[in-house]
Amino acid sequence: MLKNRIYLDHACTSFPKPEGMALAIVDYIEKNGTNINRGGYQDAYDTAEMVFETREMLSQMFNCPDCKNVIFTPNVTTSLNIILKGYLKPGDHVLVSSMEHNAVMRPLTQLKQSGVAFDRIPCSTKGELLFEELQKHLKPNTKAIVMTHASNVCGTVLPIERVGLFCQENGLDFIVDAAQTAGVLPIDMNAMGIDALAFTGHKSLLGPQGIGGFILKEAMIEKIEPLLSGGTGSISHTEEIPDFMPDRFEPGTMNLPGIVGLNASLKYLMDVRIQTIYEKEMMLTSLLLEELSHLPEIKIVGMPNAVNRTAVVSVQALNHDLAGIAFRLDCEYGIMTRVGLHCSPSAHETLQTYPTGTLRFSLGHGNTKEEIHYVADALRKILNGI
Structure with missing residues (x-):
């Protein structure tokens, strides 16, 4: 079991919960x-x-x-x-x-x-x-x-x-x-x-x-x-x-x-304050989108930047199995994501990601810049076969 675990599945459920x-x-x-x-x-x-x-x-x-x-x-x-x-x-x-x-x-x-x-x-x-x-x-x-x-x-x-x-x-x-x-x-x-x-x-x-x-x-x-x-x-x-x-x-x-x-x-x-949380999540989302834009194998699904969006980032990977990437992110790097159709087949058909689905990173205000850099580096290594 990896010591450091990075939770990026907040769109499913938030974690950790507030102290107390x-x-x-x-x-x-x-x-x-x-x-x-x-x-x-x-x-x-x-x-x-x-x-x-x-x-x-x-x-x-x-x-x-x-x-x-x-x-x-x-x-x-x-x-x-x-x-x-x-x-x-x-x-x-x-x-x-x-x-x-x-x-x-x-x-x-x-x-x-x-x-x-x-x-x-x-x-x-x-x-x-x-x-x-x-x-x-x-x-x-x-x-x-x-x-x-x-x-x-x-x-x-x-x-x-x-x-x-x-x-x-x-x-x-x-x-x-x-x-x-x-x-x-x-x-x-x-x-x-x-x-x-x-x-x-x-x-x-x-x-x-x-x-x-x-x-x-x-x-x-x-x-x-x-x-x-x-x-x-x-x-x-x-x-x-x-x-x-x-x-x-x-x-x-x-x-x-x-x-x-x-x-x-x-x-x-x-x-x-909700606004403070939103601003933190959008800062992290912008950073993740920027990092992902430097990976040629990655296609960002949805809005290309942090405008008119929440802290949910879905991607597809050219010539790579998404479930395999999610598995390696979890087992080798301790990064928790969600892969598949996310109980939303109609949305995936609209986004032209059906039936493959996407690999989804969803951020919370407890995540950090360091974690985003770590995620991008892990994804880069996996895509490069390292």
């Missing part, structure tokens, strides 16, 4: 451990207060006016399933970008069997949305646009604010997958015209796995039929689903240790 987050989870489990909405004692009230505080922080981060509209789920995939399957009905039509993750495409493909239709808005081979195509694909039964904020494959950022305005002008709801941007790019639901925002806690929000959620504008609440139902600890005299938030979408016991961890990571983000 794990201790907060342990402290909750060992010293409190209570549920919420079910216990008439102080420890349960303390837990409920922590959950409320976490909703408030998320509401402030994404400029949602009412924190009761912040719903906790296990992850962004669950959030998107609840939104899409509760919102869309037979005969409805939606638009998606051609850069979507399977967290969007598989639920929509499944919904096709019940009469829901969708069209993909084309993107360029760099992952940029061809905005002029939106109007061409509108139909009388188009109900919403569902779109990722940034690609998990190549990091290209899509024009969310511009699409949100388009939705408002055309009477459409706007559903955004913020898996890759929540915690690293500013997101303002009001300014961007976002009606439903799905997020996960374990990527750039720096929380633990198993906690995520979604946020709804008030007008969206009644449009979404709850996918799950059960005990909420509220209005227990009736067997009907509560019609108020957040209980309408939060049956059963939540992942409270996960919310504790997310609470701690959000406080870290508020202290360090």
